Amino acid sequence: MKFVVIGADAAGMSAASRAKRNDPDMEVIVLEKTSDVSYSACGMPYNIADATRGMDDLVVRPANVFREKQGIDVRTGHCVEGIDASRGKVFGSAQGAERFELNYDRLLIATGASPIWPQIQGVKLPGVLALKSLADGRRIKQVITEREVKTAVILGMGYIAMEMAEALRSRGMAVIMVKPRPRVLPWMPEKMAAELQKELEKNAVTLYPGQPIEGIEKGKNGLRVVCRDVCLDADLVVVAIGVTPNSDLAAGAGLKLSVDASIAVDRQLKTVDEAIFAAGDCADAFHVVTGQRCWIPLALRANRAGWAVADNVCGKSVALDGVAATAVFKAFDLQVARTGLTVPQASEAGFDPVQELIQTRSRAHAHPGAAAIWVQMVGDRQSGRLLGVQMLGREGVAHRINAGAVALHARMTVERFAQTDLAYAPPFGPVWDPLLTAANQLLKKM
Amino acid sequence: MKFVVIGADAAGMSAASRAKRNDPDMEVIVLEKTSDVSYSACGMPYNIADATRGMDDLVVRPANVFREKQGIDVRTGHCVEGIDASRGKVFGSAQGAERFELNYDRLLIATGASPIWPQIQGVKLPGVLALKSLADGRRIKQVITEREVKTAVILGMGYIAMEMAEALRSRGMAVIMVKPRPRVLPWMPEKMAAELQKELEKNAVTLYPGQPIEGIEKGKNGLRVVCRDVCLDADLVVVAIGVTPNSDLAAGAGLKLSVDASIAVDRQLKTVDEAIFAAGDCADAFHVVTGQRCWIPLALRANRAGWAVADNVCGKSVALDGVAATAVFKAFDLQVARTGLTVPQASEAGFDPVQELIQTRSRAHAHPGAAAIWVQMVGDRQSGRLLGVQMLGREGVAHRINAGAVALHARMTVERFAQTDLAYAPPFGPVWDPLLTAANQLLKKM
Numbered sequence: 001m002k003f004v005v006i007g008a009d010a011a012g013m014s015a016a017s018r019a020k021r022n023d024p025d026m027e028v029i030v031l032e033k034t035s036d037v038s039y040s041a042c043g044m045p046y047n048i049a050d051a052t053r054g055m056d057d058l059v060v061r062p063a064n065v066f067r068e069k070q071g072i073d074v075r076t077g078h079c080v081e082g083i084d085a086s087r088g089k090v091f092g093s094a095q096g097a098e099r100f101e102l103n104y105d106r107l108l109i110a111t112g113a114s115p116i117w118p119q120i121q122g123v124k125l126p127g128v129l130a131l132k133s134l135a136d137g138r139r140i141k142q143v144i145t146e147r148e149v150k151t152a153v154i155l156g157m158g159y160i161a162m163e164m165a166e167a168l169r170s171r172g173m174a175v176i177m178v179k180p181r182p183r184v185l186p187w188m189p190e191k192m193a194a195e196l197q198k199e200l201e202k203n204a205v206t207l208y209p210g211q212p213i214e215g216i217e218k219g220k221n222g223l224r225v226v227c228r229d230v231c232l233d234a235d236l237v238v239v240a241i242g243v244t245p246n247s248d249l250a251a252g253a254g255l256k257l258s259v260d261a262s263i264a265v266d267r268q269l270k271t272v273d274e275a276i277f278a279a280g281d282c283a284d285a286f287h288v289v290t291g292q293r294c295w296i297p298l299a300l301r302a303n304r305a306g307w308a309v310a311d312n313v314c315g316k317s318v319a320l321d322g323v324a325a326t327a328v329f330k331a332f333d334l335q336v337a338r339t340g341l342t343v344p345q346a347s348e349a350g351f352d353p354v355q356e357l358i359q360t361r362s363r364a365h366a367h368p369g370a371a372a373i374w375v376q377m378v379g380d381r382q383s384g385r386l387l388g389v390q391m392l393g394r395e396g397v398a399h400r401i402n403a404g405a406v407a408l409h410a411r412m413t414v415e416r417f418a419q420t421d422l423a424y425a426p427p428f429g430p431v432w433d434p435l436l437t438a439a440n441q442l443l444k445k446m
Numbered sequence: 447m448k449f450v451v452i453g454a455d456a457a458g459m460s461a462a463s464r465a466k467r468n469d470p471d472m473e474v475i476v477l478e479k480t481s482d483v484s485y486s487a488c489g490m491p492y493n494i495a496d497a498t499r500g501m502d503d504l505v506v507r508p509a510n511v512f513r514e515k516q517g518i519d520v521r522t523g524h525c526v527e528g529i530d531a532s533r534g535k536v537f538g539s540a541q542g543a544e545r546f547e548l549n550y551d552r553l554l555i556a557t558g559a560s561p562i563w564p565q566i567q568g569v570k571l572p573g574v575l576a577l578k579s580l581a582d583g584r585r586i587k588q589v590i591t592e593r594e595v596k597t598a599v600i601l602g603m604g605y606i607a608m609e610m611a612e613a614l615r616s617r618g619m620a621v622i623m624v625k626p627r628p629r630v631l632p633w634m635p636e637k638m639a640a641e642l643q644k645e646l647e648k649n650a651v652t653l654y655p656g657q658p659i660e661g662i663e664k665g666k667n668g669l670r671v672v673c674r675d676v677c678l679d680a681d682l683v684v685v686a687i688g689v690t691p692n693s694d695l696a697a698g699a700g701l702k703l704s705v706d707a708s709i710a711v712d713r714q715l716k717t718v719d720e721a722i723f724a725a726g727d728c729a730d731a732f733h734v735v736t737g738q739r740c741w742i743p744l745a746l747r748a749n750r751a752g753w754a755v756a757d758n759v760c761g762k763s764v765a766l767d768g769v770a771a772t773a774v775f776k777a778f779d780l781q782v783a784r785t786g787l788t789v790p791q792a793s794e795a796g797f798d799p800v801q802e803l804i805q806t807r808s809r810a811h812a813h814p815g816a817a818a819i820w821v822q823m824v825g826d827r828q829s830g831r832l833l834g835v836q837m838l839g840r841e842g843v844a845h846r847i848n849a850g851a852v853a854l855h856a857r858m859t860v861e862r863f864a865q866t867d868l869a870y871a872p873p874f875g876p877v878w879d880p881l882l883t884a885a886n887q888l889l890k891k892m
Contacts, residue, residue: 010877040811043872047812057812159871288867299877300870321865328869337869365486366493366503396845398874402866402881403848409866410856419767420848420855421734423774423783424746425605426489428844431456431745435848 001026003313004090004104006080006249008032008063009041010299011280012110014306015313016072022314028072029102031090033079036134037063042299044137045163049170051145055138083107083253085273106275106313109255109263110306111246113281113297115239118155122216123239127223130239131160143236149173153225153234155213157184159329159336161240162196165205166332168238175205176232178225179241182210187342189357192374192392199334208232243297245282258284262295267319269309277312279305286322288409289340289387290349296325325388326405328398335397339405340388343378352381356442360434362396364426371395375438377404377414379446384413389435396429403435414439414446447472449759450536450550452526452695454478454509455487456745457726458556460752461759462518468760474518475548477536479525482580483509488745490583491609495616497591501584529553529699531719552721552759555701555709556752557692559727559743561685564601568662569685573669576685577606586684595619595681599671601659602686603630605775605782608642610684611651612778621651622678624671625687628656633788635803638820638838645780654678689743691728704730708741713765715755723758725751732768734855735786735833736795742771771834772851774844781843785851786834789824798827802888806880808842810872817841821884823850823860825892830859835881842875849881860885860892 003019005012008030016028030037039058047053066072078100081092091101115130117123127147129140143149151174154161165175177200184193184200184207200207211227216237218224225232245262255271255278258264263278265271267286271278281297283305301323311318328337346353355378363370373393380387389404391397407417418439424431432440449465451458454476462474476483485504493499512518524546527538537547561576563569573593575586589595597620600607611621623646630639630646630653646653657673662683664670671678691708701717701724704710709724711717713732717724727743729751747769757764774783792799801824809816819839826833835850837843853863864885870877878886 040872040877042870042877043810043812046814046872050814060811298870300867300879300882303877304865321862322867324867326867326869328871328874330871330873335874339867339869364489365506366489368492368496398869398871399842399845400848402846402868402879403852405868406849406852406856406858406863406866409862410852410858412852412856416767416855417852419750420852421746421768421770421772421785422848422851423772423785423844424488424744425774425776425844426486426492427776428774428781431486431488431749433746433848436746 002103002105003028003108004102005030005108005110006090007110007112007280008037008074008076009039009110009112009280010302011306012108013038013066014303015108015110015279015309016066017070018307018310019313020070020072022310024071030072030074031078031080031092032074032076034133034135035076037066037074037076039134041132044131045160045167048137048141048164049167051171055134055141058134080249083249085253085276088275104275106277108309109250109276109278109282110280111249111282113243113245116242116244117239118213118241120213120215125216125218125223127235128216128237128239131164132243140238144171147222147235149235151176151234152236152238153178153232154238154240155179156239156241157209158240158242159327162329162331164238164240165200166330169203169205176208176234177205178208178211178213178227178232180210180212184209187338188390189376191357192376192390195374195392196331196334196336199332203332243281245295245297247282250278250282258293259295264293268312268317269305269320270312277309279309288322288324292349294323294325296323298327321409324405324408326401328401333394334392335394336392337397337401338388338390339401340386340408341378342388342390346378346380346387351387353378353387354381354442354445356438356445358434358438358441360437361430362393363428364430367426373397373434375434377438377442379414379442381446384415384446386412386414386417400435414442418443448549448551449474449554450548451476451554451556452536453556453558453726454483454520454522455485455556455558455726456748457752458554459484459512460749461554461556461725461755462512463516464753464756465759466516466518468756470517476518476520477524477526477538478520478522480579480581481522483512483520483522485580487578490577491606491613494583494587494610495613497617501580501587504580526695529695531699531722534721550721552723554755555696555722555724555728556726557695557728559689559691562688562690563685564659564687566659566661571662571664571669573681574662574683574685577610578689586682589682590617593668593681597622597680598682598684599624599678599680600684600686601625602688603655604686604688605773607686608775608777610686611646612776615649615651622654622680623651624654624657624659624673624678626656626658630655633784634836635822637803638822638836641820641838642777642780642782645778649778689727691741691743693728696724696728704739705741710739714758714763715751715766716758723755725755734768734770738795740769740771742769744773767855770851770854772847774847779840780838781841782838783843783847784834784836785847786832786854787824788834788836792824792826792833797833799824799833800827800888800891802884802891804880804884804887806883807876808839809874810876813872819843819880821880823884823888825860825888827892830861830892832858832860832863846881860888864889
């Protein structure tokens, strides 16, 4: 059995490692176009925050360890340019020159995602950078040092943008964030978004929501981001407006695409071609709440899907339950988390959503050091089901959200969730956990 | 409708308040033998830690607010001495003198629990104190000040004992903990218990596990705790070896008792008498994992049961799902949490338990500031069900346990739990949440 993997990050290397563990005799070849394999991409903002750390800190296991210790044939600098599914072959160029062709018994496409670049002038100017690959991270660190960056403009206000804002502020730069749409995090209730905005401003991040970006120019000392009402001078521009799945190879091979042009896979991670799997940021998933296909590129799913592919390639039959869209990020001292559907998403999916937003405290009555916690909970009026939770606070948010995620997997009603026996001790929360208070309040409306 | 409540703490006042909210015309009378109502008992160790705070900080709502704002007839200093269930009457003495007799349409017994005193000489000596009521808390604070306590001996090593150790150390006292049985927390795997022991010792708490306590004597400057192999001089002795339900009244009225002599109630919190409910630390509960009756006196259950009683008294039909035995406590910088069954409990309940203990990290690969997290997970070999989780670590434990608790309520298998979509960001955990790693490892054994 010859198992070929395209892409050597989370999904690809999880699959390769597990396939080799499952079956040490299997021939496992990984083709990676860059020189980096298996790194913690999500750690990049935190690495950038620390001038003393090398970017290679984030490499979980270098290519030679995979080769020598695990017997995986990792070929870096190998860019796959096409898949001939009918003949079971991939082809491309190595080190930008030498052609190669490889046949496979089973193929995994784990090509990840790429940053979206805005359709404006000037995005190719030096100093305008996105953050997706380890090479991107290195480039940003290099620019910060070489240009002695004093001011950075970040395009976008999603979670990577927030993490970058914190990272750059921690290195003393002035940070300006700008985005065309008016709301900071549109999936958040306005009260929660206002708290996030306050936190950013408290940390001297300047925000320009609702500012269409018209172009980037060379300024007198660096770059200039031209927006509708304002021009922002910067030494560095970070583009963080989103990502798009790398599905061109799959499309070229005639595989079916799905939401946002991600690669359609079944619960076993198989594409429409029996011999070809897809996993990681390039592939879609089933949403455990809606049962529908969705594209939510996150690290846990990539790792989990990689494992499942390996098991299925090795003849097991592993089907994944799906994703609950659980996510968390840190913005300075705030923790922001979500799982499941927001109200608009719930309406769109055909539910009859009811929501409740509560504000409570992170510690018990009279316990010192408590901070506010906001919880929005969404339920379905008709079935009584819990549909989603959004949370924000200075402590006690990041891990609390998981109780909601498990409830979504279990298809619990709000009523049953309100009955769950959650942990209590004064330093860690009120007697009624914030999630239970939200559920109790939401029940009154349902 | 006349609703009489015996006991004015968590369960009693939750029931009284909610009954009055449900039906403002209802006559609600609460009989409380002490002068304190509705306080946060769990907050007492933290209050004791702070010499500047009055104990009344912990009062959530004073009696006169219940009376004046909510129209609840709260009668403090009223000690109920008997229940005549056949005639629907309670009787007792007010302020230690005046007799009273009251009839009821519905009665709630919410008499709580009392500390267990060891069967040894000297427990009545001044300076030997337990911690259960607010009066106990006041007495401990008073003794600390008046006797200028330098050394405290704590009998017991449960979570209240741990919280008291931290509280007394924070006020500069030398703290010695002693218990007859050899293991610090017997429900914990030994490796985890060893970490807890290290943390206590690091904070200069002296531990004597495995020391039978033979008596307490007057020493030359204070008290002396005489153990089998050692004598411990102290200015204060805190007894924290456990609690026992206050069920004598119920037993006297012919009501059925249950585990550990707690009052047997059905899912609607009814005793064997249709007109009499019981809730809080004096009553039993159904365990969501075993389906069996259990007695786990904790604050959330007391509050929730109080609400359910009120709803049922008002003609609704509210049945509680049960408890998962979820609990968390803080011991200096450690968080210790559990939900569901331990291995011995699982065996005893007729399961075929398999357990796995893992050690992982509280933050992502290469993220600074990570600490160790230990997770023990227990599953049932036959059904594949998740049965319990025990955790310990410096961060990321207290709220993480709730994901396990929800899974227990949902009767999830370990396999399904291993598929849940838990939140990930580098500051808050590894890509594979510690609970997922534990589940994945446990699956291999099942």
